[in-house]
Amino acid sequence: MYGQNCFSFPEHQIMSSETLPAFIETSNVERRQNLNEEQEESQKPRSGEGLESISKRQMKKLIKQKQWEEQRELRKQKRKEKRKRKKLERQCQLDSNSDGHDRKRIRRDAVHSALRLVIDCSFDDLMVLKDIKKLHKQIQRCYAENRRALHPVQFYLTSHGGQLKKNMDENDKGWVNWKDIHIKPEHYSELIKKEDLIYLTSDSPNVLKKLDESKAYVIGGLVDHNHHKGVTYKQASDYGIEHAQLPLGNFVKMNSRKVLAVNHVFEIILEYLETRDWQEAFFTILPQRKGAVPTDKACEGSSCGKNPGRVEGGPDSDSSEEDTSRHGLESAQEDGKPQKENSTDSTASSGPH
Secondary structure, three states, rough: OOOOOOOOOOHHOOOOOHHHHHHHHHHHHHHHHHHHHHHHHOOOOOHHHHHHOOOHHHHHHHHHHHHHHHHHHHHHHHHHHHHHHHHHHHHHHHHHHOOOOHHHHHHHHHOOOOOEEEEEOOOHHHHHHHHHHHHHHHHHHHHHHHOOOOOEEEEEEEOOOOOHHHHHHHHHHHHHOOOOEEEEEOHHHHHOOOOEEEEEEOOOEEOOOOOOOOEEEEEEEEEEEOOOOOOOHHHHHHOEEEEEEEEEHHHHOOOOOOHHHHHHHHHHHHHHHOOOOOHHHHHHHHHHHOOOOHHHHHHOOOOOOOOOOOOOOOEEOOOOOOOOOOOOOOOOOOOHOOOOOOOOOOEEEEEEE
16 A cells, blocks of 8 residues: 555564664674674684794794893803902912912023024925924924923024925914014025034934034924934935934833924923933923833833934924923824824924024
8 A cells, every 4th residue: 555654563673763872882882892802812822823833943042042041140150250260360370470480480581592493394295284284283382382491492494385384374374473483494504504503313323412502403394104214314414414313212211112203302402401401301301101211210120231222303203292291282183183102203303493
């Protein structure tokens, strides 16, 4: 029927104009509450989801960072203790000055010897790189000992070049600033008069009785694993140079090979200049593993008068004997591994600088 409402509503569903706005407002509040609840729920991490989003590496970093923060006070305490310890060490060092035992004090009171001690580096082509490195270590030891000696010698390094110089340039660039040493590319025979030279070689039939400080003593700089026997003695003979061996066999009996490294010959001479006693010099420098005993005691349990064999610095000196010296220097053994007593030899002929 036209003009009439086609739809009819139950009487209880019909809202008055007064109640409709309140209903709409209530609905909007409920809707907003539902949305907030859904958002909060979506933001909560699911079970295990937070752990899975962090990698093992990140987890380790977080743990380390936490440990670093927790140990902050411990590190601070350790630094304080270290400062106290260094302060105490400095005080002890100052106290030692008054007793005359400090190395710097000894150095200031040092009396330089006129004796020239030469390391002859003309055997470069007879060595492989491994042996060149060992010779370099021995030269470092000689330099350090001479700097600390009570009677430092006039130190020469001759025929400096080739593999040795290259190795020093690459691994010890500070050598160019070394003091109290003459490093020369020339052969020692070009720098020192022939009549002043004495080549120290274990192959020489001559035994050195005492040191003449007007002379220049040559030590052969050769680490050769006993491959080149007699090479230093031959060189001395070819050049018409006087030669001799240290009197090791007169004072020492050893239960191992009677050969010495370059630095040991060098140190023995430094010690002799201070004590003027060969036996004391030998027993101060020789490594304990050599089992050295005085010859008079050795004769009590064995026959004497036998050939003492190769007894000192010469082409067969044992380069494995680069152990800690009496001054506490670090071991010069390659790679920190001990060398076999019967496998590594080095020439220990002495020469002037």
